[in-house]
Amino acid sequence: MSQPLSPDQSLNSVNYAFEANGELFAFASIRPATEEAMYSPDVLSLAKIAPDGQINLLRTDSYLIGEALGATDGSGAAIVDIQDWQPSGPYPWGKLRWLGSDNSPAVDLLAEGSHLRWGK
Numbered sequence: 001m002s003q004p005l006s007p008d009q010s011l012n013s014v015n016y017a018f019e020a021n022g023e024l025f026a027f028a029s030i031r032p033a034t035e036e037a038m039y040s041p042d043v044l045s046l047a048k049i050a051p052d053g054q055i056n057l058l059r060t061d062s063y064l065i066g067e068a069l070g071a072t073d074g075s076g077a078a079i080v081d082i083q084d085w086q087p088s089g090p091y092p093w094g095k096l097r098w099l100g101s102d103n104s105p106a107v108d109l110l111a112e113g114s115h116l117r118w119g120k
Contacts, residue, residue, distance in 0.1 A: 009033040012055060013042045018070030018077070024049040025070055025077070025101070028057065046077060046099050058101045066094050069116040076100040080114055 011033050017026040027044035045062040047055050066082035082094035096109040096116075 013044070014047075014049065014055065015042065015044060016065065016068035016070070016077075017049070018068075020070060020072055020074035023074060025058075025074060027065055027068055027077075027079075028055045029062070030055060030057070046101060048101075059099060059103050061099075061106060063097070063099075067114060067116050069118065074101055076102075078109070078116055080116065 009032075011029075011031050013029040014026045015028070017024060019025070026047055026049055028047040028049075029042045029044050031040075041064055043062045044065050045057045046059045047057045049055060063079060063081045064083045065079050067080040068077050069079075070077040076099050079097050079099060080094040081097050084095070093112050093114050096111055096113055098107040098109060100107075
């Protein structure tokens with residue numbers, strides 16, 4: 001039997017986890033446990049996940065993310081922001097952005113794309 005939602009609880013979602021310098025980072029959403037929130041897409045913020053599972057948001061902005069690729073030094077992550085994506089192909093393309101873990105302003109990169117990878 002499932003329990004009814006209670007607004008004093010929260011719905012937590014953790015996605016695109018990556019390890020950097022022995023710490024766990026991810027993109028997370030923390031929102032009130034309401035019917036509306038339960039059926040809304042996850043709008044995610046960069047977070048650090050403590051060993052006890054505590055989610056500590058590192059940024060004040062959030063995004064509808066199609067892909068994320070974290071920096072191995074924990075300085076941030078590149079994302080594909082699909083907020084404005086229009087279904088025109090088999091895979092969502094979106095704005096490429098750099099999000100620093102220090103809550104500095106997001107940096108829009110020069111391209112749209114998908115299939116993130118670090119280059120050499």
